[in-house]
Amino acid sequence: MTIKEQQDRIIEDFEVFGDWMEKYEYIIQLGKDLPLIDPKYKTDDNLIRGCQSKVWLHAELQEGKLVFSADSDAVITKGLVGLVIQVLSHQTPKDIAEAEIYFIEAIGLNSHLSPTRSNGLLSMLKQIKLYAIGYQAKSMQN
Amino acid sequence: METTATQNIIWPDVELIRNEFPILQQTVNGNPLVYLDNGATTQKPVQVIRSMQEYYTGYNSNVHRGVHTLSQKATSAYEAARHQVASFIGANHTEVIFTKGTTDAINLVASGFRKEFLNEGDEVIISTMEHHSNIVPWQLACEEKKAHLKVIPITDKGELEMDVFESMLNPRVKIVAVTWISNSLGTINPVKDIIRLAHAQGIPVLLDAAQAAPHIQIRVRDLDVDFLALSGHKVYGPTGIGILYGKESWLEKLPPYQGGGDMIKHVTFAKTTYNEAPLKFEAGTPAICEAIGLGAAMAYVTQLGIHKIQAYEHQLTKYAIAQLSTIPQLRFIGEAKNRAAAISFLIGDHHPSDVGVLLDQQGIAVRTGHHCTQPLMERFNIPGTVRASLAVYNTTEEIDRLVDGVRKAVTLLG
């Protein structure tokens, strides 16, 4: 699936939720289900510091696609991170670098992107873009 | 604090009081707002908002400078606000310096001590439960002067270890700077004892009264405190204004903080002579409107009666603790016997921010995180807490909403 298709799928998934509780229940479950990051990648180098919760993000290039794994000490943040990974992992650096991320707003979670939430989600998105741009530049050199 | 059976608290005017706070009459995420983040900042009553509006629509002008009518009016109102604040804390108006807030006030004193009184090998005493604004200014001063920052330890309940404090006092200590009420734990510290013990060895004391001002009566003469700092925005006043109280003898000795207009008597390029306190410490055009707003806030609190506020908040805090205690997964951080209306807790192993997000969804505003007291969080080995902090306009119904909201969060987080 393309990044756009992934986002549209998530938006559709979220349409069935009747209220905020169902929505957050789903995000929390997603947080609990997110595959654990390999402990060797839970380093300070991979740490994205929000003021409140921490996010660890690891990126790897596999057969021309960027694969992300991540973790957070807060489960809601972890669930949101899980959604972002569903959308952006296993895509090419070029597609990631050029992607427009609209699903977070569309599912009514844009308050989590506000800088004052300081949950690291915004910084994580920025970091993913930076990785993508970095790998893109590298592949053009080769 | 003992947790007694729940009963309805009688505070006949609470609906009237709520009506004076326009911001409280709104819904957030579809629910009536429950504002329990008063430790961060309180809401403002119409009396304060009106006083500031009247200033800008009626007599905005610079102070201490003009002979014209508006300037005289502004100057009178600004100085009347100073008198209002002085009477609020039981001081002489010449001992009240307007600052940007508590942080600014503490920096003013720390900067003066750095320049004039602190030398290599000297010591400054603070406590484990200080806000960063009563840590970092002293840390900077100590670093520069090769002095030592000493920290009073606390018990697991969140009370100062007073016997240790006593043993820390010695002639090298140049100042003791502690908070009156902890913003994270709600602990009310035994400041009278602290001051008595320090003074017995000739050591001055600064009190961070940021969290004390909205909740308990401040009488600087009874306390015999040397310096006291508070922020207007935490006591129903505007942001950008606060005060430093300093004993007259100290304000004479303390060097100026910043240079500029208003703080001078006479300037030549060779030498400037300074104005007397408090103007010596108020360089530049001050926050006139905010000072007037602060005066109105203090008049408001005085008119409600600080003792009445304290009694009401005491009951409300008791009620909140009793109700929250019924949630099995909840544990309190800070269980001092003598405490004020800031209640910190954690739910099982859940991250405080998760709880905060789920409460926000229900229109309940609490603070989560380290509350600018990172060393204190380290002392308890936790990333932060969820903090509900109460004010005079909060009700038992709002406490019930909080408890209900926390229960929902517990269910969701599993």
Ligand SMILES: Cc1ncc(COP(=O)(O)O)c(C=O)c1O
């Ligand atoms: C105990 C304490 N001291 C100092 C401060 C700093 O106050 P301000 O930011 O208004 O300068 C606060 C505010 O959170 C506080 O709670």
